[in-house]
Amino acid sequence: MIFFLTFAPQFYYSMKQTVLSGIRPTGNLHLGNYFGALRNFIKMQHEYNCYFFIADYHSLTTHPTPANIQGNVKQVIAEYLAAGLDPELCTLYVQSDVPEVAELYLYLNMNAYIGELERCTSFKDKIRAQPQNVNAGLLTYPTLMAADILIHRAHKVPVGKDQEQHLEMTRTFGNRFNRMYKVDYFPEPVAFNFGETLIKIPGLNGSGKMGKSEGEGNAIFLADTAEEIRKKVMKAVTDSGPTAENQEKPEAIQNLFQLMSVVSNPDTLAYFDEQYNKCAIRYGDMKKQLAEDMIVFVQPFSEKIAEILKDEAYIIKVADQGKEKARESASKTIKEVREIIGFRKI
Numbered sequence: 396m397i398f399f400l401t402f403a404p405q406f407y408y409s410m411k412q413t414v415l416s417g418i419r420p421t422g423n424l425h426l427g428n429y430f431g432a433l434r435n436f437i438k439m440q441h442e443y444n445c446y447f448f449i450a451d452y453h454s455l456t457t458h459p460t461p462a463n464i465q466g467n468v469k470q471v472i473a474e475y476l477a478a479g480l481d482p483e484l485c486t487l488y489v490q491s492d493v494p495e496v497a498e499l500y501l502y503l504n505m506n507a508y509i510g511e512l513e514r515c516t517s518f519k520d521k522i523r524a525q526p527q528n529v530n531a532g533l534l535t536y537p538t539l540m541a542a543d544i545l546i547h548r549a550h551k552v553p554v555g556k557d558q559e560q561h562l563e564m565t566r567t568f569g570n571r572f573n574r575m576y577k578v579d580y581f582p583e584p585v586a587f588n589f590g591e592t593l594i595k596i597p598g599l600n601g602s603g604k605m606g607k608s609e610g611e612g613n614a615i616f617l618a619d620t621a622e623e624i625r626k627k628v629m630k631a632v633t634d635s636g637p638t639a640e641n642q643e644k645p646e647a648i649q650n651l652f653q654l655m656s657v658v659s660n661p662d663t664l665a666y667f668d669e670q671y672n673k674c675a676i677r678y679g680d681m682k683k684q685l686a687e688d689m690i691v692f693v694q695p696f697s698e699k700i701a702e703i704l705k706d707e708a709y710i711i712k713v714a715d716q717g718k719e720k721a722r723e724s725a726s727k728t729i730k731e732v733r734e735i736i737g738f739r740k741i
């Protein structure tokens with residue numbers, strides 16, 4: 396009994412599953428990032444062995460300047476902290492502080508095939524969006540993401556719906572490595588959301604998802620002011636209104652209802668739904684209500700973000716502490732991977 400009590404906490408810790416996820420520092424975090432990913436991170440840090448990072452290697456595909464990178468990385472650390480990530484509960488780090496990731500990326504690239512990389516939906520979207528900059532980093536984006544996940548041998552990866560295919564590819568690369576070297580080394584990571592399914596938060600411009608690069612006014616950021624939110628929501632795309640009772644909602648309208656479902660209370664949502672079904676809806680009123688509910692939701696974040704950003708020493712301390720912990724886990728994996736591959740011990 397005494398033996399059990401003495402060793403139980405440590406044993407319990409090692410039994411916890413590992414969680415990993417990241418966000419690119421390509422601008423402020425928006426409600427899509429929050430509801431698709433960050434909200435789960437905050438809950439998971441209490442239950443799992445968690446690694447959350449800022450994907451600054453990934454952001455290089457769009458060639459940011461050094462000043463851009465530095466500013467955006469600090470901003471995302473402040474946003475992670477403001478949203479409730481606790482560096483005492485999880486490991487919060489910057490991807491480029493852990494160069495072991497780049498080494499694993501190299502190994503995984505050796506058996507990632509050009510056909511499967513070219514078929515990846517996010518690659519096809521990117522070459523359409525930036526035909527003047529189709530670099531090798533874009534093509535091998537899924538192997539870098541697999542390296543992020545496999546470097547900590549993670550089991551669960553909280554992400555939004557748009558990352559589902561990348562997770563599938565990560566499992567392919569990990570399993571291929573296991574088969575190639577006849578080992579059972581990498582676990583099969585799964586995309587995770589506390590709700591039933593992975594989610595996609597829509598933007599305000601009528602179609603598609605909320606995103607940093609989906610056009611001006613499409614995203615509501617956690618750092619937005621009340622005025623910015625009002626302006627963007629009032630400009631959201633609508634139509635001339637339903638013409639028959641209980642008519643199916645077109646995408647732009649459905650998007651507004653979905654946004655309302657995450658920030659407003661259920662009675663508000665039910666009221667506007669009823670108005671829509673009776674053909675009595677006034678989109679102006681709905682947008683005003685949506686904007687006010689978004690402001691109430693976002694304001695505590697924006698105030699906290701501004702406060703944390705003033706304390707640069709704290710942000711650096713958090714990143715340094717995260718780097719130590721992340722490198723400890725990553726260097727253990729790299730050492731084992733090198734041995735499995737057959738390299739000399741270094």
Ligand code: TYM
Nearest residue numbers: 416417418419427428431432450554555594595596604605
């Ligand atoms: P990124 O930076 O585009 O987005 C970060 C997270 O936010 C989620 N997300 C959304 N969820 C719901 N609705 C939306 N409109 C929406 N927009 C963004 C994304 O699904 C993601 O979970 N490749 C990743 C970053 C990354 C990563 C990783 C993630 C790099 N390595 C390893 C997990 C594990 C990306 O570009 O996410």
